[in-house]
Each structure stands twice: as structure tokens, then as C-alpha cells.
Amino acid sequence: MKNLEKNIDPFESIQKILKKSCDILNVSCDLYEILKEPQRVIEVNIPVKMDNGKIKIFRGYRSQHCDVIGPFKGGIRFHQNVNRNEIKALSMWMSLKCSANHLPYGGAKGGIVVDVNELSENELEKLSRGYVREIYKYIGDRFDIPAPDVNTNEKIMAWMLDEYINLTGNNNIATFTGKSLEFGGSYGRREATGVGVSHITRESLKKLDIDIKKSKIAIEGFGNVGSNTALSLQKMGANIVSISEFDKEYGVYTIYNEEGFDVEDLVSYFEKNKSLLNYENKKFLVEKEFSSLDVDVLIPCALENSITEENAKNVKAKLIVEGANGPVNYMADKILEEKNVIIVPDILANAGGVIASYFEWIQNISGMDMTKDEVLNRLEYKILFAYDGILKTREKYNVSLRLASYIYSVERIYKSLKLRSRI
Numbered sequence: 001m002k003n004l005e006k007n008i009d010p011f012e013s014i015q016k017i018l019k020k021s022c023d024i025l026n027v028s029c030d031l032y033e034i035l036k037e038p039q040r041v042i043e044v045n046i047p048v049k050m051d052n053g054k055i056k057i058f059r060g061y062r063s064q065h066c067d068v069i070g071p072f073k074g075g076i077r078f079h080q081n082v083n084r085n086e087i088k089a090l091s092m093w094m095s096l097k098c099s100a101n102h103l104p105y106g107g108a109k110g111g112i113v114v115d116v117n118e119l120s121e122n123e124l125e126k127l128s129r130g131y132v133r134e135i136y137k138y139i140g141d142r143f144d145i146p147a148p149d150v151n152t153n154e155k156i157m158a159w160m161l162d163e164y165i166n167l168t169g170n171n172n173i174a175t176f177t178g179k180s181l182e183f184g185g186s187y188g189r190r191e192a193t194g195v196g197v198s199h200i201t202r203e204s205l206k207k208l209d210i211d212i213k214k215s216k217i218a219i220e221g222f223g224n225v226g227s228n229t230a231l232s233l234q235k236m237g238a239n240i241v242s243i244s245e246f247d248k249e250y251g252v253y254t255i256y257n258e259e260g261f262d263v264e265d266l267v268s269y270f271e272k273n274k275s276l277l278n279y280e281n282k283k284f285l286v287e288k289e290f291s292s293l294d295v296d297v298l299i300p301c302a303l304e305n306s307i308t309e310e311n312a313k314n315v316k317a318k319l320i321v322e323g324a325n326g327p328v329n330y331m332a333d334k335i336l337e338e339k340n341v342i343i344v345p346d347i348l349a350n351a352g353g354v355i356a357s358y359f360e361w362i363q364n365i366s367g368m369d370m371t372k373d374e375v376l377n378r379l380e381y382k383i384l385f386a387y388d389g390i391l392k393t394r395e396k397y398n399v400s401l402r403l404a405s406y407i408y409s410v411e412r413i414y415k416s417l418k419l420r421s422r423i
């Protein structure tokens, strides 16, 4: 979160790791060439009539990386720092994430350059609908299925899906996932990413021989992913001792409580006050950055480039679980590997969201519904199955978990490319 402004290109980082994984797999020199760029990147300019009567143009993107395993799938984010390369990187991560977790999808990601805090509700709705007007010909339940991401939610999905239905005349609610329960959504989808992160954290702690009930955990970001991760880990007995968040006036802040917070109380306070800055039950507000906290586990759940070459050397935690996409950059990865810090990569750790999206899509298409327990139990099975496969790959090639997860997932993509004679 702190390093938002830094100019670290996640697309270059991901290409480097992709190249390494293709080289290690050594199956075809064309594999990297096929995967290094998205199949299609759509760039749009969306006119919105603002509340003051003037038209403002917003830049938007949809990057569709690779659809060899199945339809493109991935969220849409609204953020002032959205840019073409970021969205391209995120779409490639989605291809890897879907493949690693055995979902019948390829990867996509969309985004709009906008500071949501500067828009009224009315302007936000117009922007959401305007985006769909520009891209609706390129999405669909068997073609590309969008979902929420940073700063987008069930309400925005409802506006987008409604616009899609109006434009196509096709009442196909399976075209978007992450919807509200009243409009085709699934039980468990809202908390799914955090629940997935917590399963992966629990299993990783076991491997490190750390008792979860004695573990100290710091979380960066208290949005949907961060808060649900904290809630779910607390249920497992972990101590959530620190939360880092962003306050519009104050900037980045970190609250810390040695004994562990009451997360439910934190969540209801945050919902009410939109900030934890003045939360009374905190022990103190630490000046320290999230990355340097003296805890067992760091769980970055905000944006890319939270842990970089500049702060990686200060990391004291033994385990980092990537709740966000791309929070540890390429250089930091190397430094942390030398320090023997285990990093569970995003494409595994935060896959719970898209896994639950898959169950939502299945329910929409089949007309059969699942209970919350069914969704969350299946999610646990799927994400741990992927974890097991990635651990075996790590042993086989003697590489980091990140590289192992890329190899595991790229190999599955390669097999599909081969079966379909695309390589």
C-alpha cells in the first residue's frame, strides 16, 4: 500500500518468472512466446456525464491473457493507479491461478483509472455501466466472465450485469460472478478469498512447526480479503496482532496489539468508521512499516509491490502469504529467499475468490444451488489439492514455492495447448 507510487512494473516481473518456469519445464521454446503477452488487450475511453453536467472521460482496460483451458476469467478493479501493464500482468496471473487450481478457465483482468472516493454513487453507476457498454461484445458466460477486484463489489457487479442484459437481451447471469445473493450470487463468495488465505496459512504454519494458536499474524489491508482472512484465522485460534491500513488524510498506518485483536470488533468498527486510526482497543500505533513487524506471518492483502527490495531486508516474519496479487516484487523475492522466508504465492494463496466464483458460475449455469458449507468445503478441498501439487513440484525441481506454482500451472496450460494443437 505504501509503495503505491513506485514505478515497479509487475508485468516485467511476471514475464521473468514465466520465462524461468518455461525454461525449467523445457517442453517447447514456443511456450514462453505464446504466454508472454495476453491474447487481447482492449483499451476503452468511457464518457461519463458527471453530476456537475460536464462529461469526463475515464480510461479502462480488459486484458484477456489465454483461453486455452476455458473462457477468460478475472476481476475488474477501480483504482487511480490502474495502467495497461498492471492489467496485463494481472490477467496473466489469472491464467496461472485458474490453471494451478484446476479451474476450467483462462485468465483476464479489467480495470478503470479512477479514484472511487471522488465519485458520487450516481457517477459510479454511470461509469460501471459505461465500461460494460464499451466491452460487452467481448464478454459472456462462455467467453469472458468478469468479477469484483480492488474497489469493486456486488453492487457494481449488479449494475454491470444489468447493463449487459439490457445491451444483449440475453438474461444470462452467469456472465458475471461475485454477485449479491439476491441477483444470482453464491453463498460463501464474499468471504471466499479470505477463507482460502486462512487455509493456506494454517497448512503453511504446520509445515513450519508453528502452533497456530501461538502464532502472531500481521495483515496489510482490511478490505474484503484482509478482514475475512483475519476473521477466519481468528476462528482457527491465531492471534491477529497487527493491521495496516490507509487513511485518506493520515496515509498508511499500522495498529498493533501484542495480545491479538478481537477481529469481529475491529470489523464492525471499520465498517462504521471506514478507518481504524482511532480504534480504542489498540495498544499503540506503530510507526514501523508492515514489512518489518516482529510477527510469525505477514499477510499482505492490499496491492502490488508492498514488499520490495527496499524493505525486504527488514522482514522478520518466517512466512509471507500473498493475499493480494503481486505484493512481493521480483527483487524482494530473491532477498527473502536468501533469508529463508517462505512465501506462499498469490496464485495459490488468494485463489479462494475465483474458486468460489467457479461454484457461483456452475450454480448459475445448472440452476442448482449450493449451501455455504458446500461452497466452502469444496473450496478448501480444491485449494489444498493445488497446494499439494505445488509442493510436489517444488520437491521435484528444488525451486521456491513461487517458481513451483508457476511450473505446475504452466505445465497444465502447456498440456492444453498441445491437446488443441496450438503448439
Ligand code: GLU
Pocket (backbone or CB within 6 Å): 073, 074, 075, 076, 097, 145, 146, 147, 148, 149, 150, 177, 178, 325, 350, 351, 353, 354, 355, 357
Ligand atoms: N479478483 C479476484 C482475483 O484476483 C477474483 C476473480 C474472479 O472471481 O474471477 O482472483
